[in-house]
Amino acid sequence: MTKAVYVNLSHCIACKACELACEREYGEARVRVEVVLNGAGGGVGVPVSCRQCETPFCALACPENALGREVDGLKFDSGLCSDCGLCVLACPFGAIELKKAGGGSGTSFLNLSGTVVRCELCPGKETPVCVATCPAGALVYTDCESFGKNIRRGKGKKCLKPSPAPL
Amino acid sequence: MEERSLHPSICPYCSVGCGFYIELEKGRPVGIRYMPEHPVNEGALCPKGNAALEILTHPERLTHPLRKSEKGWEKLSWNEALDTLAEKIREVRGKAGPEALAFLGSAKCSNEENYLLQKIARMLGTNNVDNCARLCHASTITGLGKTLGAGAMTNPLSDLAHSECIFVVGSNFAENHPPVARRVLQAKDRGASLIVADPRLTPSAWLSDLTLRLRPGTDIALINGLMQVILAEGLEDRVFIRKRTVGIEGLEKALKKYTPKTVSRITGVPAGDIIKAARTFAKAETASVVYSMGITQHVSGTDNVTACADLALLCGHLGKKGAGILPLRGQNNVQGACDMGVLAEFFPGYVKTDRAGNQEWLKKAWGLEKLPEKKGLVATEMVDAVFGGSLKFAYIMGRDPVNSTPNASKLKKALDSLDFLVVQDIFLTDSAKHADLVLPAAAWAEKEGSFTSTERRIQWVERTLVSPGDAKPDLEILIELANRLGLDATYKEAGDVLAEIARTVPAYGGLSKERLKEGCGLIWPCPDALHPGTPILHTESFSTPNGLASFVPVEFLEPAEPPDSDYPFLLITGRTGLHYNAGSMSRRSEALLCREPELYVELNPADAEALALEAGTIIVIETRRGRTEAKARLTQRVDRGVLFMPFHFPGTNLLTADALDRESKIPGFKGSACRIWRR
Ligand code: SF4
Ligand code: SF4
Numbered sequence: 001m002t003k004a005v006y007v008n009l010s011h012c013i014a015c016k017a018c019e020l021a022c023e024r025e026y027g028e029a030r031v032r033v034e035v036v037l038n039g040a041g042g043g044v045g046v047p048v049s050c051r052q053c054e055t056p057f058c059a060l061a062c063p064e065n066a067l068g069r070e071v072d073g074l075k076f077d078s079g080l081c082s083d084c085g086l087c088v089l090a091c092p093f094g095a096i097e098l099k100k101a102g103g104g105s106g107t108s109f110l111n112l113s114g115t116v117v118r119c120e121l122c123p124g125k126e127t128p129v130c131v132a133t134c135p136a137g138a139l140v141y142t143d144c145e146s147f148g149k150n151i152r153r154g155k156g157k158k159c160l161k162p163s164p165a166p167l
Numbered sequence: 168m169e170e171r172s173l174h175p176s177i178c179p180y181c182s183v184g185c186g187f188y189i190e191l192e193k194g195r196p197v198g199i200r201y202m203p204e205h206p207v208n209e210g211a212l213c214p215k216g217n218a219a220l221e222i223l224t225h226p227e228r229l230t231h232p233l234r235k236s237e238k239g240w241e242k243l244s245w246n247e248a249l250d251t252l253a254e255k256i257r258e259v260r261g262k263a264g265p266e267a268l269a270f271l272g273s274a275k276c277s278n279e280e281n282y283l284l285q286k287i288a289r290m291l292g293t294n295n296v297d298n299c300a301r302l303c304h305a306s307t308i309t310g311l312g313k314t315l316g317a318g319a320m321t322n323p324l325s326d327l328a329h330s331e332c333i334f335v336v337g338s339n340f341a342e343n344h345p346p347v348a349r350r351v352l353q354a355k356d357r358g359a360s361l362i363v364a365d366p367r368l369t370p371s372a373w374l375s376d377l378t379l380r381l382r383p384g385t386d387i388a389l390i391n392g393l394m395q396v397i398l399a400e401g402l403e404d405r406v407f408i409r410k411r412t413v414g415i416e417g418l419e420k421a422l423k424k425y426t427p428k429t430v431s432r433i434t435g436v437p438a439g440d441i442i443k444a445a446r447t448f449a450k451a452e453t454a455s456v457v458y459s460m461g462i463t464q465h466v467s468g469t470d471n472v473t474a475c476a477d478l479a480l481l482c483g484h485l486g487k488k489g490a491g492i493l494p495l496r497g498q499n500n501v502q503g504a505c506d507m508g509v510l511a512e513f514f515p516g517y518v519k520t521d522r523a524g525n526q527e528w529l530k531k532a533w534g535l536e537k538l539p540e541k542k543g544l545v546a547t548e549m550v551d552a553v554f555g556g557s558l559k560f561a562y563i564m565g566r567d568p569v570n571s572t573p574n575a576s577k578l579k580k581a582l583d584s585l586d587f588l589v590v591q592d593i594f595l596t597d598s599a600k601h602a603d604l605v606l607p608a609a610a611w612a613e614k615e616g617s618f619t620s621t622e623r624r625i626q627w628v629e630r631t632l633v634s635p636g637d638a639k640p641d642l643e644i645l646i647e648l649a650n651r652l653g654l655d656a657t658y659k660e661a662g663d664v665l666a667e668i669a670r671t672v673p674a675y676g677g678l679s680k681e682r683l684k685e686g687c688g689l690i691w692p693c694p695d696a697l698h699p700g701t702p703i704l705h706t707e708s709f710s711t712p713n714g715l716a717s718f719v720p721v722e723f724l725e726p727a728e729p730p731d732s733d734y735p736f737l738l739i740t741g742r743t744g745l746h747y748n749a750g751s752m753s754r755r756s757e758a759l760l761c762r763e764p765e766l767y768v769e770l771n772p773a774d775a776e777a778l779a780l781e782a783g784t785i786i787v788i789e790t791r792r793g794r795t796e797a798k799a800r801l802t803q804r805v806d807r808g809v810l811f812m813p814f815h816f817p818g819t820n821l822l823t824a825d826a827l828d829r830e831s832k833i834p835g836f837k838g839s840a841c842r843i844w845r846r
Contacts, residue, residue, distance in 0.1 A: 014370055015342065024199065025198070037802070040368075042372075133211055157358070
């Protein structure tokens, strides 16, 4: 099963270390943390990076076949990209952003020369930098099945050893 | 590709003391590699750690000694600079006596550098030495000192993972000490309860099982209320109290009136929550108290800390794994600077300067005939001493008081009124701009030395890089100055100074450069060369003369500057995750600055509506001491009537109050009455 960066949302403290680590490593952050507040002072950090979809919506939407899935992951051909932005529209997670070839500010997972710069899970590194740097231990580099299993086991562990006087 | 090499180092920002590797290529720092084997951070780094290299190569680094002249800043050679400085010191000392000199050490410099700075001051005959702990945790030293006998964190951070209950008061650890959140979450994953008491609903409060949103400055009432419930319900640890403490009767008596109902009225926390929190904390097998500047930076700072200690003592939550008091310190070496005696009232190792006989021991160690006995001026008193005419010269090493001291306008005037001010730093900080002489210092990775983290872990930092231009390690500067003053500093390197520290400070007795370089440091007390260090304090007895801890009852007093009709809001200050203290480093770090570019003020949407202010409006904030402008952020994080501003930008400390805690002389930064209007 494909590995990806999973988030334990109850652990994210919205510190943005993951963003800075990625930016430090690749010049641009490919993981972005949104802070969502509940209007009563509570909040949660939501770090989003490419989900490494088995069926990538961005690639399905790309009319020029600039984005396509191959055996070892998503591939991007800058020569074919027409800057239309459909990939941005199609990604259900907001994990892709497009900087128009004409320039302009803002964040981007596609740089000016049209080279793919989306999250590629830090090739050559054992652990992606966002996962390694996360102070809260909120990010996990694993596959979908193990992540779910770990959450279930975690909840189970809590049942085994209840807090002394549950609040 | 060019060969890259990895060099272990310690983050220069905060007191957590995270380890990482600096990646070098052709002598230039090109990257960071994580260090999963490090016992404190397990490889993780917060945003500031990730940005740590940015300041090293910053174009604004100071590269030459500078002298202020009519024409502006003039470069000069080290010889000229140090000769001038030594001459000035001799002149002032000759004319006005040693008491006219002041030396401010740096919680950002190594133990060796701080040790030498205070030694120079004391050999010159003055105890006017201090460090920025005066502004952040002076009250920890006094408050924990008189209850437990040692003003330091009792357990290592990793211990938090083994607490069944964690009570956090006045600390936004999730933003300010992120690796602490890691341990707290590890504890929570094991089933622990987290209680967070804070006037603001911070990201730390997001993680909590129970949030106690108290009115600013009512911490003592809250903690007394918790203890009252514990006693009323018989949840205290009677065995621990009998065997290891004195003074419970006094506490019992003092607490009677702090019923949940009364405390709820004072603090605004529902009585039911007070009872719940008290029961959870007391019934836990192991529980920890975590606090920080929300407790210390008050005119009642010492009493606030004392209350925290009383609470832990009452339940016997001390001296074992997972149970302790954890004051989260600020700077990477603030613990060390204090240990080294860069404090007006203490010689190295917390030996009181003014207690009879205490000077004899140090005179012997330093081979001196005379040492100053009178307690010196603390940083917060120096300002008035300048205006009074008794203080004429100040040496500021690695510190930016213009941005970090309350009532900053007054401080700036004081700096300008000095006969001579020398500032030694890595940038031309706002404070350095007031100096007559500026000395360029090496940054952390450009020098070697030991640093003591918040958990008392002493770690060695290697010299990995060369400094830009003529910038020099602080230690070299101090050695050269000492020799010019005829003080005979024969140290060849930092290791020699550490050897002297080991002979002078018993808790550091077993340390040597070689030992520290071996692993990830040692935790003091480490009295001899074979001692493994002491991660948990007070396991058998407390650090008091009779080995017993003391309960010291404290009373809640109304905050010093309550809001009134002229100044209807209460301003509190603090840190944000993306910046650091005075900001002289973090505001020069592009990755941090672009995410948090400017001064802001948090304000409750209901208050904003009443004043017809929208999000993003530039508003003027005025206190009795000054005014500043900031961009409005509307958020439920702060309650009605409360404003919050980070202190990393110039401006905030123009507003804060300089009233001092009686015992520790820490200023009451938290809680200034203010008024606001649209610019
Ligand atoms: S580093 Fe971890 S805790 Fe911080 S924002 Fe990213 S995921 Fe959240
Ligand atoms: S937590 Fe402190 S020591 Fe660790 S990386 Fe962040 S600033 Fe540095």
